[in-house]
Structures are given as C-alpha cells and as structure tokens.
Amino acid sequence: MKIGQLAKRARTPVETIRYYEREALLPEPQRSAANYRHYQQQHLERLLFIRQCRALDLSLAEIRTLLEVKDNPNAACDTANQVLDEHIQHVETRIHELQALAQQLRQLRSKCHSEKAASDCGILQSISKSNATPMPSSSHIK
Amino acid sequence: MKIGQLAKRARTPVETIRYYEREALLPEPQRSAANYRHYQQQHLERLLFIRQCRALDLSLAEIRTLLEVKDNPNAACDTANQVLDEHIQHVETRIHELQALAQQLRQLRSKCHSEKAASDCGILQSISKSNATPMPSSSHIK
DNA sequence: TAAAAACCCTGTACCAACTACAGAGTCAAG
DNA sequence: CTTGACTCTGTAGTTGGTACAGGGTTTTTA
Numbered sequence A, B: 001m002k003i004g005q006l007a008k009r010a011r012t013p014v015e016t017i018r019y020y021e022r023e024a025l026l027p028e029p030q031r032s033a034a035n036y037r038h039y040q041q042q043h044l045e046r047l048l049f050i051r052q053c054r055a056l057d058l059s060l061a062e063i064r065t066l067l068e069v070k071d072n073p074n075a076a077c078d079t080a081n082q083v084l085d086e087h088i089q090h091v092e093t094r095i096h097e098l099q100a101l102a103q104q105l106r107q108l109r110s111k112c113h114s115e116k117a118a119s120d121c122g123i124l125q126s127i128s129k130s131n132a133t134p135m136p137s138s139s140h141i142k
Numbered sequence C: 001t002a003a004a005a006a007c008c009c010t011g012t013a014c015c016a017a018c019t020a021c022a023g024a025g026t027c028a029a030g
Numbered sequence D: 001c002t003t004g005a006c007t008c009t010g011t012a013g014t015t016g017g018t019a020c021a022g023g024g025t026t027t028t029t030a
Helices: A003-009 A014-022 A041-055 A060-071 A078-109 A122-128 B003-009 B014-022 B041-055 B060-071 B078-109 B122-128
Strands: none
Touching: A003 A014, A003 A041, A014 A041, A041 A060, A041 B122, A060 A078, A060 B122, A078 A122, A078 B078, A078 B122, A122 B041, A122 B078, B003 B014, B003 B041, B014 B041, B041 B060, B060 B078, B078 B122
C-alpha cells in the first residue's frame, strides 16, 4: 500500500510517517519506479505500535527502546519493564505537580470575581507579589 | 543594574531574559556606552511577574494577555479572569487525562512481572494489539 | 599597571515531535 | 487529455527556552 493508505489505516498524518522513517522508527520501505513508498502489513503493525505508545505519552526515545526489545525476540523484556516503570513514575509525578498547580490557580482565581479595573484586580496584584532575591547589602542598584 | 544582576535577583538565566526581550514581554532597556543593558526596578518586577506566571504553567501568549491588561490600568480585568479560567480548565483536563493514562500504564505493567524473553512479554504483546482502520472492502493491499 | 577572570554582546543552532508549506513529479478518472 | 488527487524532497515554523562561537568590556587580582 502507498503512504496515504497507511496513513488512513493508522490514523496518522502522512508527514508523521515520513518523520518516523527519518527518525529510524519505521524501516525504509520499498520504492516503486516512480519513487513512491510501498508498505507491507508489518509496517502497519509497527506504526500502530508506535502510535499506541505515543497515545500512552511515551517519548520517541522510550519507544525506540521498546522497539529494540521487540526486534530482539531473545532479549529479556526487562528493559521494557524498566521503561514502563520509569514512565509511570514520571506520569504520577506530573499529576501531583498539576494538582498543586490547579489548587494555586483556583486560589488565585478566587481573588477576583467582579469586573474591576486592572489596577484593582486581586489576581494581577497577587501574581505581582514580589519574589525577588534581595541584592547583597554591599551592592546598590544603579 | 546589568543583566547578570537582574538574572540573579529573578533567578532566571540571562539568555531567558534576552529571549523575553526578543519576544517583547520585557521592554528594551537603556544601553550603556558599551551597549550593555541597564535595568530598573520596573524591569525586575515585570520579569518576576512573568516567572511567577510561568511557574503557574501559563503560556507566554497567556502571559502577554495578562501583561496587556496590567499595562492598561483602566481596562477591565475581565480578560485576565478569562485567561485564568481557561487555564484552570486546561490544567484540570490534563490531570484527568494523565490519571486515565497512569491507570492504563499500571494495567499494562501488571502483564509482565518476570523477566521473560521479549517474544513472550505480555506488555509488548498488549501494546501490539491491532488498532488499524480496516481497508474499505473494495480495495486490497498491494 | 597588566594580565586574568568574569561579564556582556549578537547571531546561530539545537531540543521534541511534529506540522506546514513550496515546488516538482506521478497517477487515476472522466 | 486534462484535471485533481496523490506523492516526492527539502526547508521552515511551532514552544520556551538552552548552548555555544567569537567577539568586546569590566572587574579583580597579583
């Protein structure tokens, strides 16, 4: 099948497929006389694997590691487990960060419910609360 | 003060300050005879505002909007509220997405606890489960 | 006072993971 | 046989910076 067909079947933009090839995640397919790419079932499966991993928010580097394990049927899948464990950690950390963030944002938002002028807006004032590191006492502002 | 001083007081890399200037978030400061940037207290305050917003994960575009409101003391702070509301929505959506993701990842991880060969690894097999859009019946795979 | 260290300048390239062209060639349908 | 849909390569843009290279300037130290 040609690249457009593959793109449809994997719900992936054509440019992205070419990008994965450049990144060596997808092997170079055969070419027709007119230099068109021609793909096999294998390519589709590999592309779906990549897209599934991307949907799980794995980075291309992580996916590359998984593909290497996959390409090496005798290798222990140890490495794949490790990639996944680290990624789970990463996602959970990010969730906690975002939860703290949302809390801060809601608190900030609560400071202004009316349509005040900007100069009176509790939100803009709160964000502006100074956070500067003081100058060392020996120096002075020019 | 010179850029290095400003950088220290706002705990912001020098390059980032110059970048904000290029992005027109910070106004161009005066220059010395040797073409060095010289900043005032105002610049520090504005930079701290930007950094505080970044810590809240607001995009530079969102920050630009907030700064415009701030620069216009007579404007209603309406727009600032709206930016914040949308951002809170955005963060909360992302939290839910990541929670679903973490769940999927944990489930996937549970499929392989031993050090099997890659070809037997439940994880790699699970990710590979086909997801392709079928070809229309009229067409065929070349 | 002179050399060395620390600072500053512009401009460019790089990161991830694509996306969006431009400009040219190829193929299928009517 | 022309029109439109597809494909090709190559390059640039996205976000929010970071990291030089290759200069000039200022401050510190010997």
